Amino acid sequence: MLTFSIPDLAALPAVAAQVRAAIDGHSIICFEGEMGAGKTTFIKALCRELGVAEEVSSPTFALVNEYRTARDEPIYHFDFYRLNAPREAEDIGVQEYFDSGYLCLVEWPSRIDALLPPDCLLLTLTVTGPSSRELAIMKYEL
Incomplete structure (x- = not known):
């Protein structure tokens, strides 16, 4: 597991550069964290x-x-986040996106666990202060 400290928004570009290197070779990157943790911002x-x-x-x-x-x-x-059932993801062709080999960034992946391939990475954002976060990268465990 890799962890990165994000003390404030100004640190995002440097951490994003490090994460880019860490995810190289992976096409499906899952993002978890509480509402407002900064998934979309990251x-x-x-x-x-x-x-x-x-x-x-x-x-x-x-x-x-x-x-x-x-x-x-x-x-x-x-x-x-707003899915009622994994079937809704299937209806938009999520498998074709995942099979494309292109980078797929997935917020709230736990809502479609059964549809995720086994080689995903999980990036978890944890709120550590008003503007600080910790980001952890690990293999996604289905």
């Missing part, structure tokens, strides 16, 4: 690190947003 920083120029926002109602890296490769950003 994903914004990670996408900037990957060269995404467009606005990164939570796909809470759309379930998935697509962004483009500096190399014109897609990044798929999912937010499954």
Whole structure:
């Protein structure tokens, strides 16, 4: 397990660069943390690190947003918080996204556990203060 301290928002770019190196070779990255822990905020920083120029926002109602890296490769950003059942993720073709080999960033993955492949990474954000967080990276245990 790797852990990173994020003392404040100013530290996000440096931590995002370290996380980018740590997740290299993995295509499905799951994000857990309490509401307001900063999952989407961290994903914004990670996408900037990957060269995404467009606005990164939570796909809470759309379930998935697509962004483009500096190399014109897609990044798929999912937010499954509002799912009533994993079937809703199946209906949007989540398996095809996961099978694409492109980077998939998944918020609230526990809502679709049965659909996740076994080689996912889990990034957990824990609130440690008003603006500080701890980020831990480990293998996602289904």
